Amino acid sequence: MNLLVRALLDRRLSLGIYCLGAAAYSIMIIAIWPSMSDDLATLEQLWENYPEGLKAAFGAGVSITTIDGFLTLEYFALMWVIIVAPFAIAVTTGAIAGEIEKGTMELLLSQPLPRRVIALTRLAYLKIGLALIIAATMLPILIGVPLIDEQASFSGILALSLQGYLLFLAIGGIGFLFSSLASDRGRAVFLAVGVLIFSYALDLLSQFSDIVENFHFLSLFNYYDPYRYLSSADIAWGDLAVLLAIAVATDLAATAIFQRRDIAV
Amino acid sequence: MTDNATIVCEDLTKFYGDTRGIEGLNLTIGRGEIFGFLGPNCAGKTTTIRQLMGMLRPTRGSASILGLDSWRDAVEIKLRVGNIPGGVRLYGKLRVGEHLDYIDRFRPGAAPLRPELIERFGLDVHKKVKSLSSGNIQKVAIVLAVMHDPEILILDEPTSGLDPLMQQEFYSLLEELRQKGRTIFLSSHILSEVERVCDRVGIVRDGALVDTQSIEDLKKKKLRHMDVLFRERVDAAEFEALPMVTKVEASNNRMRITVQGDVAALVKQLARHDVEDLTFTQPSLEDFFLGFYGEEVDLDQ
Numbered sequence: 001m002n003l004l005v006r007a008l009l010d011r012r013l014s015l016g017i018y019c020l021g022a023a024a025y026s027i028m029i030i031a032i033w034p035s036m037s038d039d040l041a042t043l044e045q046l047w048e049n050y051p052e053g054l055k056a057a058f059g060a061g062v063s064i065t066t067i068d069g070f071l072t073l074e075y076f077a078l079m080w081v082i083i084v085a086p087f088a089i090a091v092t093t094g095a096i097a098g099e100i101e102k103g104t105m106e107l108l109l110s111q112p113l114p115r116r117v118i119a120l121t122r123l124a125y126l127k128i129g130l131a132l133i134i135a136a137t138m139l140p141i142l143i144g145v146p147l148i149d150e151q152a153s154f155s156g157i158l159a160l161s162l163q164g165y166l167l168f169l170a171i172g173g174i175g176f177l178f179s180s181l182a183s184d185r186g187r188a189v190f191l192a193v194g195v196l197i198f199s200y201a202l203d204l205l206s207q208f209s210d211i212v213e214n215f216h217f218l219s220l221f222n223y224y225d226p227y228r229y230l231s232s233a234d235i236a237w238g239d240l241a242v243l244l245a246i247a248v249a250t251d252l253a254a255t256a257i258f259q260r261r262d263i264a265v
Numbered sequence: 266m267t268d269n270a271t272i273v274c275e276d277l278t279k280f281y282g283d284t285r286g287i288e289g290l291n292l293t294i295g296r297g298e299i300f301g302f303l304g305p306n307c308a309g310k311t312t313t314i315r316q317l318m319g320m321l322r323p324t325r326g327s328a329s330i331l332g333l334d335s336w337r338d339a340v341e342i343k344l345r346v347g348n349i350p351g352g353v354r355l356y357g358k359l360r361v362g363e364h365l366d367y368i369d370r371f372r373p374g375a376a377p378l379r380p381e382l383i384e385r386f387g388l389d390v391h392k393k394v395k396s397l398s399s400g401n402i403q404k405v406a407i408v409l410a411v412m413h414d415p416e417i418l419i420l421d422e423p424t425s426g427l428d429p430l431m432q433q434e435f436y437s438l439l440e441e442l443r444q445k446g447r448t449i450f451l452s453s454h455i456l457s458e459v460e461r462v463c464d465r466v467g468i469v470r471d472g473a474l475v476d477t478q479s480i481e482d483l484k485k486k487k488l489r490h491m492d493v494l495f496r497e498r499v500d501a502a503e504f505e506a507l508p509m510v511t512k513v514e515a516s517n518n519r520m521r522i523t524v525q526g527d528v529a530a531l532v533k534q535l536a537r538h539d540v541e542d543l544t545f546t547q548p549s550l551e552d553f554f555l556g557f558y559g560e561e562v563d564l565d566q
Binding site: 260 | 315318319321339340343344347348350352355356358359406409
């Protein structure tokens with residue numbers, strides 16, 4: 001508990017900035033919508049004129065002329081991931097590799113603390129932090145959308161929140177796994193970001209190539225479909241199960257590795 | 266193993282890949298003993314301490330404290346052991362007081378020695394840790410390790426960075442802890458420090474324990490130089506005849522006498538002459554290793 005409170009206190013500023021950033025972006029997107037939707041025809045034309053590649057990058061089959069589509073394309077398909085994933089990676093890579101690199105892990109392990117508890121506390125902080133950032137993202141949308149005379153599906157936003165939460169837990173889990181293996185944070189960050197870029201590239205290329213499409217299941221973003229959730233609240237339980245499984249498996253593996261490894265810079 | 270064995274290493278061995286950290290270490294430290302682990306840098310001192318503290322898993326053999334295995338029972342051990350890691354690093358964002366609070370909460374009950382130690386080492390609890398000098402960081406590390414009054418202290422180069430005044434304060438703290446029956450294992454590369462505070466010393470070099478000696482024996486074996494200036498010319502032979510004298514170099518009225526062991530007979534012999542000046546120097550660790558191993562040791566490796 002002491003560890004968790006300390007983590008929350010130490011990082012209250014950076015966590016606050018992430019929450020503010022996510023909320024500010026939500027507010028901005030909602031504020032832009034009324035001026036965009038005034039001229040739907042032009043917007044649609046503009047969208048149709050985008051190169052196929054660009055459209056695919058933001059999500060195939062999404063209509064920009066609805067608020068759900070607009071939110072998806074302008075925020076949840078990419079920007080949201082770019083804002084929140086660094087938090088998950090920063091927290092988890094700092095948790096083990098970062099503390100070993102700084103040398104503070106030795107002080108921490110001089111205390112009567114099981115390594116398992118240290119690992120679980122770091123993960124607990126990740127879970128709390130992500131929940132707060134997602135709440136900060138979604139609350140302005142829930143409140144803001146009715147204010148601009150649009151309709152937001154409460155269940156859709158809830159479903160997307162759940163899916164996003166699991167996606168970021170999986171990303172955090174991957175960061176944590178590399179953190180448990182490395183003795184310097186840079187290497188763990190490099191590998192975790194590498195997995196994200198690989199996932200994104202696979203997601204993008206599989207729109208164009210049937211051969212790549214066969215390997216789409218290897219991409220994290222294969223299991224993330226914000227438009228579907230926002231527009232219909234139709235939950236793909238299989239996708240959620242995969243993300244949850246990745247998060248749990250990486251967390252367990254990282255904890256087991258951390259319990260067995262040598263702590264030496 | 267003796268009944269009061271507190272720290273026991275049996276064939277303790279750690280390799281980092283092909284690099285030897287420490288090999289085949291056998292060591293038993295009794296309750297209430299202050300044991301010095303003396304050796305140059307890279308000799309294996311920190312590797313040994315990290316294994317005792319459960320940070321490294323032995324490649325072979327085992328380390329145990331109070332009958333508990335250092336790796337398996339690490340948590341239970343740490344409830345009873347205070348540790349200063351080598352080249353300790355603290356959480357820079359915290360203030361000194363917050364840092365003490367943070368570490369304090371990992372153990373049940375308040376730390377009984379905390380106020381006294383803060384006072385003794387003159388710590389400013391309001392300062393940010395990252396603004397502290399290395400000496401002050403070391404003082405915080407001492408307080409962190411000792412404030413719970415643990416049964417055992419494991420200290421890796423504990424006086425590193427401390428100014429001489431604070432070193433003396435630390436030595437008297439160790440003396441008080443000894444009188445309370447605490448067991449202390451400390452590593453050092455400073456011979457005078459080990460001589461001053463320890464009961465027994467293990468000499469380690471190149472990843473192996475070379476010898477274990479009581480401080481008394483160490484002092485007896487240690488070569489020291491006595492430089493004497495006489496008012497008249499004195500025959501070197503009368504000093505060479507003394508059993509504790511290993512070598513005499515004389516020029517004019519000056520004499521350098523190399524001594525090993527008890528000097529009582531030598532002092533009596535000197536008193537027969539008119540001595541103008543006399544200096545008796547402590548050997549450096551380099552001299553000591555030279556005497557011990559008969560070869561140069563690069564201590565700055």
